[in-house]
Amino acid sequence: MKAVVYDQPRSFTVTDVPDPHAGPIQVRLRVVLAGVCGTDAHLHDGQFDPVYPLTPGHEIVGEVDEVGEGVTQLQVGQRVVLDNMQSCGMCSSCRRARPAFCSELVxxxxxxxxxxxxxxVAPAGKCHPADDLAPDVAVLTEPTACVLHGLDVLGLQPGSDVLVFGAGPTGLLLAQLLRHSGAHRVTVAAPTAAKLEIAARHGADETVQLDRADPGAGAARLRKLAPEGFDVVVDATGAVGVLEQCLPLTRDGGTVFVYGMTDEADRLTVSPYEVFRRELVIKGSFSQAYSFDRALQALRTGRVATEGIVTHTFALDDYADALAALQDRACVKAVVRP
Structure with a gap:
């Protein structure tokens, strides 16, 4: 079969590798779609603890085409989404219901x-049936699961006034699920008008277009919307320059939610006195846990609308172009169709 294979950071080929086969309690999936995520860009640069040789891609829709011994719940031909995280269930993190920090995490x-x-090839128990969802909807299951875990961490207070920086796939999913979690107003701020239009179409109460060359102007517009600050300010961009705007836009007693993935070497200067004096809370969210089933339900019920999110589709041989699309402001979400 063909696969993207990295041998070191920034060095990959699309090459032939041996076909995998399902072992006991495993299935083999023919990959239908795989989403391209900002995490893949960090992996490309050698961040996020990659293990080589590496075939990336963690947002997976597949069709079961081989069933291993002991598998009874899945059938050949069935379409599924894959929860790519496998924890041991026995280490100290797992025992504290923190499977994403498992010491033996796969x-x-x-x-x-x-x-x-x-x-x-994947454990059968990590494959969730998704025949009822179109592949370009099902491919958003993993990022939706991550957002739902983020909302578990955030613990949003009903009636909160929330600002989301970023209108990429994550920002669009966050904005929708924040509304359904009790926010009385969700404002989305981003530089690309077309993405803000999608946010508005999917229920954002306010949208603010930011000028990358003049961030102060956007901050002024946001302060006008919430003179005392927002109860919650979410960064879904992973850009330190955006994170630097979060604390000043957060009201006293409010929360800054670090959701976007920055580079490992990035640093943010925060005044401990400001956190102390204003009783600010800073939270982060990593990956997903116990949220795949809920993500599928959100997609099935339309609580998460997906129209307009997947905009670019690439063949496996065009993986370099798929990675480059992450920097294209016209691209909301890119997927690979092997």
């Missing part, structure tokens, strides 16, 4: 073979 697409390939 994350397909990060430290085990992922979905930028024609086939992938």
């Amino acid at each position: 994350a397909q697409g990060v430290n085990a073979p992922g979905g930028f390939a024609q086939y992938i």
